[in-house]
Amino acid sequence: GEGEPIPHPPESWILGNLREIDPSFATSSFWRLAEIYGPIYSLNLVKRNVIVVSDYNLIKEVCDDTLYEKYVTGVQENVRLLTKNGLFTAYNDEEEWGIAHRTLVPAFGPIHVRKMFPQMIDILSQMVLRWDRFGPEHRISCMEDTTRLAFDIIGLCAFNYRFNAFYGENSPVFAQQMLEVLIETGKRTSRLEWENQLRFLSKKHMTDNVHAMWKVCDEIVADRKAHPRPDLDDMLNIMLNAKDPITGKGLSDENIRYQIVTFLVAGHDTSAGTMNFLWYNLLKQPEALQKCYAEVDAVIGDRPVELDDIPKLKYIEASIKEALRFLGPIPVFNRHAKQTRLLGGKYKVTPRDAIVVNLKGLHHDPSVWGKDCDEFKPERFLNGGWERLPPNAWQPFGTGVRQCIGRYLAIQEIILTMAMILQRFVIEMADPDYQLKIMSTLTIKPEDFYIRARRRPGKD
Ligand code: HEM
Numbered sequence: 349g350e351g352e353p354i355p356h357p358p359e360s361w362i363l364g365n366l367r368e369i370d371p372s373f374a375t376s377s378f379w380r381l382a383e384i385y386g387p388i389y390s391l392n393l394v395k396r397n398v399i400v401v402s403d404y405n406l407i408k409e410v411c412d413d414t415l416y417e418k419y420v421t422g423v424q425e426n427v428r429l430l431t432k433n434g435l436f437t438a439y440n441d442e443e444e445w446g447i448a449h450r451t452l453v454p455a456f457g458p459i460h461v462r463k464m465f466p467q468m469i470d471i472l473s474q475m476v477l478r479w480d481r482f483g484p485e486h487r488i489s490c491m492e493d494t495t496r497l498a499f500d501i502i503g504l505c506a507f508n509y510r511f512n513a514f515y516g517e518n519s520p521v522f523a524q525q526m527l528e529v530l531i532e533t534g535k536r537t538s539r540l541e542w543e544n545q546l547r548f549l550s551k552k553h554m555t556d557n558v559h560a561m562w563k564v565c566d567e568i569v570a571d572r573k574a575h576p577r578p579d580l581d582d583m584l585n586i587m588l589n590a591k592d593p594i595t596g597k598g599l600s601d602e603n604i605r606y607q608i609v610t611f612l613v614a615g616h617d618t619s620a621g622t623m624n625f626l627w628y629n630l631l632k633q634p635e636a637l638q639k640c641y642a643e644v645d646a647v648i649g650d651r652p653v654e655l656d657d658i659p660k661l662k663y664i665e666a667s668i669k670e671a672l673r674f675l676g677p678i679p680v681f682n683r684h685a686k687q688t689r690l691l692g693g694k695y696k697v698t699p700r701d702a703i704v705v706n707l708k709g710l711h712h713d714p715s716v717w718g719k720d721c722d723e724f725k726p727e728r729f730l731n732g733g734w735e736r737l738p739p740n741a742w743q744p745f746g747t748g749v750r751q752c753i754g755r756y757l758a759i760q761e762i763i764l765t766m767a768m769i770l771q772r773f774v775i776e777m778a779d780p781d782y783q784l785k786i787m788s789t790l791t792i793k794p795e796d797f798y799i800r801a802r803r804r805p806g807k808d
Contacts, residue, residue: 364392371538402709413748419684434610484802494620506583621677621793666726672744
């Protein structure tokens with residue numbers, strides 16, 4: 349059958365619904381329209397048709413990999429300019445995705461991630477030292493320092509490469525270039541094609557940045573080949589030596605380049621953004637913050653953090669999960685139906701429709717999260733709360749076979765970071781009446797969010 353019509357805003361001639369979208373922060377427009385049109389609506393964005401779904405029942409269906417799959421479209425498809433057939437932006441039917449996925453899932457699994465503990469501590473110690481040296485009066489840009497942290501951690505853990513982001517006044521050149529490329533690809537997604545054609549200078553600048561980043565990746569690979577490190581089992585060695593059990597093939601040097609940029613793109617902004625949302629929420633909820641301090645003091649006290657402490661920091665882990673529920677760094681992901689069907693038994697969707705999963709809608713659906721869904725409460729994940737969640741209720745890492753490969757790495761990194769900071773510092777907002785402002789690139793994160801770090805009495 350044809351099903352029921354999907355609600356949608358009135359269209360204008362030529363521009364369709366394009367004017368509904370804020371080009372610098374498209375997700376905010378999806379949120380606004382969900383308030384008006386409800387849990388499902390469609391938009392004609394000229395270059396493509398999108399359907400935004402915002403409640404648990406519709407999203408649960410769309411997350412089912414037997415009926416739907418990831419759809420590389422919109423801004424993600426434009427990011428292919430940089431990351432090509434790397435894991436994040438590969439089309440489902442590209443052979444390289446399968447080869448890399450089978451090779452790298454174990455490399456990003458919990459057992460392997462545990463072995464990255466010393467490297468994580470190495471980088472974290474640099475941040476702690478920096479905060480100590482600058483002292484309690486210094487305004488710390490939370491985003492800048494957590495970005496440095498996440499960038500250095502992924503570089504050291506995955507390729508044994510040091511960006512040394514804590515040693516420079518500004519963020520590493522590679523990170524700056526990446527930011528510029530992501531901002532420009534985001535803008536290009538919302539512009540009409542003829543307008544993109546006109547902006548050839550910004551296109552040239554973007555292409556130059558991309559080539560410079562690829563060069564760094566190629567140098568990392570060349571250096572490892574020139575100076576083999578059989579003693580390491582980092583991602584780089586795994587990628588260089590792997591033979592896929594199904595196809596018998598390894599990863600080409602070109603594909604390894606795209607995986608390296610992918611890990612750097614996907615692995616730093618997301619973790620950093622999560623830590624910022626977490627700190628923002630904890631500083632707004634002093635009771636939750638006090639429980640984090642109490643847990644670190646009880647489990648670790650004043651001795652150095654150990655690997656076995658991580659699973660014991662349950663309240664901190666619940667706070668991270670809650671921060672990711674409340675508002676995480678990736679606010680939407682795209683799916684499409686494998687075949688034309690009726691979504692929710694009612695709405696016709698075809699494989700060409702991009703179905704946007706609105707995570708804010710899912711994570712604040714009162715039918716799943718209750719009447720207090722708009723409050724920040726780590727407790728909801730404790731005492732069996734996590735186990736009681738219905739399937740697909742919490743999806744900050746995406747869903748199915750294309751869900752985030754780096755989630756164990758990210759969670760371990762953030763727990764460790766919290767432990768190291770809480771053990772040593774009293775954290776406060778540098779601007780006590782800071783109101784959350786969001787900045788959007790490929791991910792979203794708090795903007796202009798500054799903190800201060802003062803040594804806890806007797807903890808030095
Ligand atoms: C995929 C979120 C950290 C690497 C994804 C997806 C989401 C996500 C939502 C699915 C995107 C889609 O469906 O289109 C996050 C969050 C993180 C995080 C919230 C931090 C808290 C990391 C880290 C890495 C990473 C540290 C390390 C390299 C990837 C890769 C994919 C991916 C390679 C693509 C997987 C595939 O399609 O096979 N992530 N991510 N992520 N993430 Fe993460």
